[in-house]
Amino acid sequence: MPRIVAIDYGLKRTGIAATDEMQMIASGLTTVESSTLLTFLKTYFSKEKVEKVLIGEPKQMNGLPSESAPIIEKFVIEFTKTFPDMELVRVDERFTSKMAFQTMIDSGLKKKQRQNKALIDEIAATIMLQDYLSRKF
Template sequence: MARILAIDYGTKRTGIAVTDELQIIASGLTTVSTKELIPFLKAYIIKEKVELFLIGEPKQMDNTASESELYILPFIDKLKKEIPNIPIERVDERFTSKMAFQTMIDSGLKKNKRKNKALVDEISATLILQSYLYSK
């Protein structure tokens, strides 16, 4: 089996999480500058077999698209052109940032570590991936 890679897209940084090869465990991988995201993904899929990209879908409480969707859709179009052989699925990402922050608190991280937005993005990507795995 191949890995599933989840992307919590942001305009400045993007959190990335992956499954193990059996697609049982979701783990945070890293946070990448969004400008470097496509080159990072291309390099990653050379080293690791990836069968699916999951991309967070930010929604409002009334189920309409969030404003950040305006930035995500062009990225998805570019990803489809640059890496056409890996399918893309969307996953509702409502509350993942809040849940990521709460996870940091619950795990005992000190206040100065909780200010690390890159870590929040990576944890958010992991939560997106976990929710997908639970739904399978």
């Protein structure tokens, strides 16, 4: 079975998570500079069979798009041009960064480790993917 990949896109960094081949478990994959994301994905897709990609859709509390929505929309357009055959699913990413930070606290990471924004992005992508998987079954 092919994997599902989740992307927590940011202006500077992007967190990436992927499922196992059975699509049961979401795991953090890496964090890359957003400027190199498409190149990273081309390499990853050439090595791994991927069925679909989830991209976070930032929303405000009232459900309207957040300030970062236009930046992510620009990436979505580039993604669909680069990977026209890849299924793309937009998912609500509200609170994933806060949940990622809380996860770091709950897991006992020291304050210095919790300041690692790249790790927060990767965990946020993992949370987004795990949430999608839990609704899928």
